[in-house]
Amino acid sequence: MAKKNKLTPEEELQQYRAIGTVNECQEAREKQTAKMPVDWSELKNFNLQVYAIRGDCPSCGTEGLISTTGRYCPRCGQAINWGRWG
Numbered sequence: 001m002a003k004k005n006k007l008t009p010e011e012e013l014q015q016y017r018a019i020g021t022v023n024e025c026q027e028a029r030e031k032q033t034a035k036m037p038v039d040w041s042e043l044k045n046f047n048l049q050v051y052a053i054r055g056d057c058p059s060c061g062t063e064g065l066i067s068t069t070g071r072y073c074p075r076c077g078q079a080i081n082w083g084r085w086g
């Protein structure tokens, strides 16, 4: 009798699906962890006081995110850590 060390196509598919689910969970969890924006800069009012921070999404690179408009990237859902401007 032949040793059964090779997976059937159905078993392989099941394994891929299991791995895919794990990766998706991990990705979702990472996006819930707030990250600092990339290339951020300070926005100042006429009195030269910083009122907001503008930066790019650290996950998908969406440009021009502003701290006053929300804590999440509108494109990919990445939580943004705006520091004290969040």
Ligand SMILES: [Zn+2]
Pocket (backbone or CB within 6 Å): 057, 058, 059, 060, 061, 062, 073, 074, 075, 076, 077, 078
């Ligand atoms: Zn994003």
